[in-house]
Amino acid sequence: xxxxxLSIENLTQTFPDGKGxxxxxxxxxxxxxxxxxxxxxxxxxxCGKSTIMNILAGLAEPTRGVVKMDGYAVSGPSLDRGxxxxxxxxxxxxxxxxxxTFAVQARFPNWSKAQVTKHATKYLEMVGLHGDVIHRxxxxxxxxxxxxxxxxxxxxxxxxxLLLDEPFGALDALTRGTxxxxxxxxxxxxxxxxxxxxxxxxxxxxxxDRILLMTNGPFARVAESVEITIPxxxxxxxxxxHPNYYAIRNHLVHFLGTRSRExxxxxxxxxxKAPRTVRIDKTTSTEAAxxxxxxxxxxx
Amino acid sequence: xxSFSLNQRAAIWSLVIxxxxxxxxxxxxxxxxxxxxxxxxxxxxxxxxxxxxxPPPSQVLVKAWEQLSNPFYDAGPNDKGIGxxxxxxxxxxxxxxxxxxxxxxxxxxLIGMSPVxxxxxxxxxxxxxxxxxxxxxxxxxxxxxxxxxxxIFVIFICSIWPMLINTAFxxxxxxxxxxxxxRTHELGPLRTAFTVILPAAAPxxxxxxxxxxxxxxxxxxAAEMLVGGTGIGYYVxxxxxxxxxxxxxxxxxxxxxxxxxxxxxxxxxxxxxAYVE
Ligand SMILES: Nc1ncnc2c1ncn2[C@@H]1O[C@H](COP(=O)(O)OP(=O)(O)OP(=O)(O)O)[C@@H](O)[C@H]1O
Ligand SMILES: [Mg+2]
Numbered sequence: 001x002x003x004x005x006l007s008i009e010n011l012t013q014t015f016p017d018g019k020g021x022x023x024x025x026x027x028x029x030x031x032x033x034x035x036x037x038x039x040x041x042x043x044x045x046x047c048g049k050s051t052i053m054n055i056l057a058g059l060a061e062p063t064r065g066v067v068k069m070d071g072y073a074v075s076g077p078s079l080d081r082g083x084x085x086x087x088x089x090x091x092x093x094x095x096x097x098x099x100x101t102f103a104v105q106a107r108f109p110n111w112s113k114a115q116v117t118k119h120a121t122k123y124l125e126m127v128g129l130h131g132d133v134i135h136r137x138x139x140x141x142x143x144x145x146x147x148x149x150x151x152x153x154x155x156x157x158x159x160x161x162l163l164l165d166e167p168f169g170a171l172d173a174l175t176r177g178t179x180x181x182x183x184x185x186x187x188x189x190x191x192x193x194x195x196x197x198x199x200x201x202x203x204x205x206x207x208x209d210r211i212l213l214m215t216n217g218p219f220a221r222v223a224e225s226v227e228i229t230i231p232x233x234x235x236x237x238x239x240x241x242h243p244n245y246y247a248i249r250n251h252l253v254h255f256l257g258t259r260s261r262e263x264x265x266x267x268x269x270x271x272x273k274a275p276r277t278v279r280i281d282k283t284t285s286t287e288a289a290x291x292x293x294x295x296x297x298x299x300x
Numbered sequence: 301x302x303s304f305s306l307n308q309r310a311a312i313w314s315l316v317i318x319x320x321x322x323x324x325x326x327x328x329x330x331x332x333x334x335x336x337x338x339x340x341x342x343x344x345x346x347x348x349x350x351x352x353x354x355p356p357p358s359q360v361l362v363k364a365w366e367q368l369s370n371p372f373y374d375a376g377p378n379d380k381g382i383g384x385x386x387x388x389x390x391x392x393x394x395x396x397x398x399x400x401x402x403x404x405x406x407x408x409x410l411i412g413m414s415p416v417x418x419x420x421x422x423x424x425x426x427x428x429x430x431x432x433x434x435x436x437x438x439x440x441x442x443x444x445x446x447x448x449x450x451x452i453f454v455i456f457i458c459s460i461w462p463m464l465i466n467t468a469f470x471x472x473x474x475x476x477x478x479x480x481x482x483r484t485h486e487l488g489p490l491r492t493a494f495t496v497i498l499p500a501a502a503p504x505x506x507x508x509x510x511x512x513x514x515x516x517x518x519x520x521x522a523a524e525m526l527v528g529g530t531g532i533g534y535y536v537x538x539x540x541x542x543x544x545x546x547x548x549x550x551x552x553x554x555x556x557x558x559x560x561x562x563x564x565x566x567x568x569x570x571x572x573x574a575y576v577e
Contacts, residue, residue: 059480077483089477093499093575102495106485139576157485 004032011065026220038194040204043214049197053163057083082159084167088150090138097134100153107157123156126182143170164196201252213255216264222275229281243282322357329356355546363546388530393516396455404460408467433458433519447527458519459512466508470501502573510566517559
């Protein structure tokens with residue numbers, strides 16, 4: 001099997017726990033992401049999702065392990081990996097528009113000023129920000145608007161890998177839907193790979209090719225990789241009618257509800273272990289999947 | 301007074317306080333003079349000089365009118381207009397201050413960015429900072445051999461510390477999130493410094509600059525009293541030697557007004573670089 005586009009090998013992160021000891025947030029996380037794939041990661045708060053994303057972005061060094069993209073080890077941040085930070089990270093002294101042109105200029109240094117502004121405006125419009133709003137400072141925007149600016153800033157740069165840390169967390173259901181659609185459109189039209197953290201199971205099912213499930217920390221692990229066997233294009237209203245939808249959803253809820261806890265806290269010590277691939281597909285099988293989804297798991 | 305805004309009410313009160321204090325001042329002077337009918341000794345020493353007492357505000361106002369209607373006259377080394385004297389002082393302050401900024405801001409950047417530089421330079425800063433700037437004057441005069449340059453040096457040394465410390469503090473405190481934005485956009489060190497760290501730290505830096513200009517203006521008066529020749533500090537001292545207290549009071553007021561103007565200029569700058577997180 002050839003190496004995936006993005007490969008995470010034996011990632012372990014420990015932090016000082018403030019009492020002189022060490023706290024292992026996650027241990028031996030290993031997984032791959034294929035080119036063009038859309039992967040979501042689900043896990044309880046504090047299990048280390050943002051930490052993993054920072055490592056993928058090249059902003060933090062893991063205690064152990066490597067991340068490889070296109071075969072090369074990630075050793076620092078790059079324009080090829082665009083990040084939407086959990087706390088938006090807009091520059092407060094720049095206007096909304098300038099926050100985006102700042103990024104576009106960095107990405108396309110040869111573009112003229114007009115070109116840069118046009119491109120930035122287009123992406124701001126895409127997330128529903130236009131008119132005089134774009135000349136306001138981030139402090140004058142609502143939380144949801146700031147989040148959208150941050151999304152526009154990342155999307156406008158066409159990175160090979162988009163890293164999204166709960167990008168829709170502060171949005172109302174309606175805006176969230178619109179921007180999810182925009183994200184799918186952008187992703188579908190390009191060779192972009194997306195790695196997204198979310199707490200919303202339905203959002204993950206709607207968007208992802210695959211969902212990684214993390215157990216609770218400390219010593220969190222990426223325990224399962226659940227394939228979303230619902231064909232694209234998907235819409236919110238159609239997916240719930242698909243026979244696999246509830247089976248997958250129940251599996252995820254069950255994992256987050258009980259199994260993430262049962263599997264947690266164990267120092268496996270077994271070294272690298274790829275997450276167990278779970279494929280739930282009721283369209284090709286007659287068995288009842290919801291009752292015992294674990295039985296349907298196939299190890300690879 | 302419900303129909304007046306807060307600012308209007310404050311302005312009215314300021315005016316009332318001003319008028320009342322001037323009135324009390326004016327009224328207390330003749331009484332004092334009357335009480336102090338010239339003694340034998342006074343007649344011998346200062347009797348020829350009618351202005352030896354504290355002047356009433358009306359006299360100061362007349363003096364101010366006189367001086368301000370022709371601020372730039374120059375009638376020899378001991379008789380120059382107030383505008384010329386203040387001009388000298390401002391020139392010295394701005395020269396010493398700019399030199400200090402040129403050193404303090406880049407050095408502060410370095411200290412703020414590098415924990416090693418911070419630890420290495422901190423002991424020097426801690427020892428040098430509490431030294432009264434005027435204490436440098438003899439050494440400066442001896443080494444530089446020029447009173448003009450020595451005064452500028454004293455301004456340099458007194459304005460460097462607040463700028464240095466605030467710049468270091470501001471740069472070190474720039475939020476890691478913003479630096480991460482620069483890093484994910486592959487900005488080089490120079491562009492990161494100018495487009496992210498400088499604007500992020502600017503409010504703290506400008507606060508340091510504002511403190512420095514205030515201190516520099518305090519110190520220049522004392523320095524010019526020592527060095528002599530020209531400047532508002534020298535002017536005050538010279539008028540004191542002439543026992544012209546009206547001019548002394550007038551120049552004290554002018555020192556206050558110029559200091560306020562310098563501070564206000566930096567207030568404008570401070571507002572320009574401020575941001576809300
Ligand atoms: N710099 C740090 N020093 C010490 N501990 C840290 C540091 N950064 C993160 N942690 C710890 O690592 C754990 C994982 O943090 P992380 O932010 O990755 O969680 P998360 O999964 O993203 O949570 P959430 O869903 O709430 O965003 C937490 O227990 C946190 O306290
Ligand atoms: Mg997080």
